Amino acid sequence: MTDLEVILASHAAGEPRGDLPAGDQPQLAQWAGLCRAMREAAPRPSQERRQALQARLFARRSAPWLWAAPFAAAACLVLALALWSVWQPQTPPQAPLAAVNTPRQRPAPTTNHTVTPTPPESQPETLPGWLDEQWRLVFATRAELPEASPPLGGPRAGGGGTSGSASLLAPVLAQAPFRPLAWPGSPAGFALAGASVKRADTTGLGFDLVRLEYRRGEAILLVLQAADSDQAARTLAPPSHNNGAALLVRRDGVTALLASNARTSAQLEALAETLRPMAR
C-alpha cells in the first residue's frame, strides 16, 4: 500500500488526505464510483423499520407501569365494593307500588284516622291492573255537584233511599270476610249503584275486597274496603293521579279507600267520619 493509494482512497471516500497528482484521475474516478455504488447498495430507510422502533420504544415506556395494573384493578374493585356497601342500605327498595304509600302511622283499631297521601312526585304512576281500572272509572270524567247539596249522612239525607241500599248491601254482608263500613243511608248527593265482594283471585291484589259504588249522574263515589292490613293499606293508598280526591281510612278493622270525581279529599274526610260498621 503506497501513500498515493491512501491519498486516492481518501479522495474517493470524500475526505481527502493529501494532494492528488493529476495523472491518477482515472483510478480516482473508478474508486469514487465504487464507493458511490456501494453506498447505494445499502438498505433503504423504511417506514416499517421506524414503526418497529416506535413500537419497541412504546413497549419500553409502557412496561415499567404494567406491574401496577393488577394492583390498580384490585384497588378499583375494593373501592367499588366499599362504595356499594356504604350506599346499599340507603337505596330505596325496589318494592311494588303499594309499598311507597305505606301509612305513616298505624292507627288504633277504634280510632278514626285519615291518611294523607304522600307527595305526588314520590309516587309511582303504575297500579295493579284491577285497581287501575277502578281509578279510570272514577277519574275518567270530572263531575260537579250542586252547591246546594243536602247535608251529609243520615238516613233521610241521602238521595238513594234505604230500601234499595239494603237490598244491594245484603249479599255483601253475607259474603264479606270482615264487617264492612257503610253509611246508614247513602252519602249526600249519591245513591248506591252497586255493591259486591271481589275475591283476591279476581282482582289480583292479594286480598278480598268489598266494592261499593255510589253515583249521581256523572258523579261517582267509590269505596273499596279490605280487612285492615299493611298490605291492603299499601295497595289501596291513593296514588298521585287522584287529583286530591281520594282518601284512605283505617278503622274498626277495615282499610277503606274513598275515591270520587266530585269530592275533594277534605270532603271525603268528612264523609268518612260518618261511616259505620255494618250490622250483620
Add this chain to the structure above:
Amino acid sequence: MEPPAETAPAVAGPDFDALVHRVEGRLIGYLRFRLGSGDDAEDLFQETMLAAHRHWHEVRNLENPEAWVFRVAHNLAVNHGKRRAVQRRATLRFAAPGMASGPTHLEQAETGARVQAALDLLPPDEREAVCLKIWAGCTWVEIARLMGVSEDKAARLFARGLKTIAGPLADLAPGGSP
C-alpha cells in the same frame, strides 16, 4: 438516492425522531455490511436506537449525537461478531460434512450480495474501516477513535480494503471492467 422519509408516530419526541431520521440510512447500511446479515442489522439497529433512547437525556446534549450512536453501533457489532464467531465454531464442530455454514441472503439485492461477498474477503480491521467510512460516513478521526488506531492507520486500513474489493467489484464502478 434515499427515498423521502415518511413520518413515523412520535413516541420519544421530535428531537429523537429527527436523530433516527438522520442516521437511519447510514446506520442500517453500516450494520448490514459490517455484520453480513440483513436481519442482524435490523436487530442491532433497534438495539442501537433503544440505547440512544435510554440515554437520551445525555445524548441530546452531546455536540455530536450521531457519533455517539455509531460508537454504540460499533460496540454492538463487535460483540455481535464475537458471539457469531462462537456460534460458528460450535456449528462447524457439530455440523455434518457439507452442511452450509453461512446464512443465505436471498432477500438482498444482487449488488448488495456481491458487495457483501467482496467484504468477506477483507480482514476484520480493513472491513471495519471500509464500513465505517462508506456507510456510516465517519470521519478519519471518528474511525480512528472507534478502532483505537491513529488517523493515518485508519486511512491506510480503508485504502487497503478498498483496493482489495475494487477488483471483484470493478464492474460496479463507472469505467470499470465487467
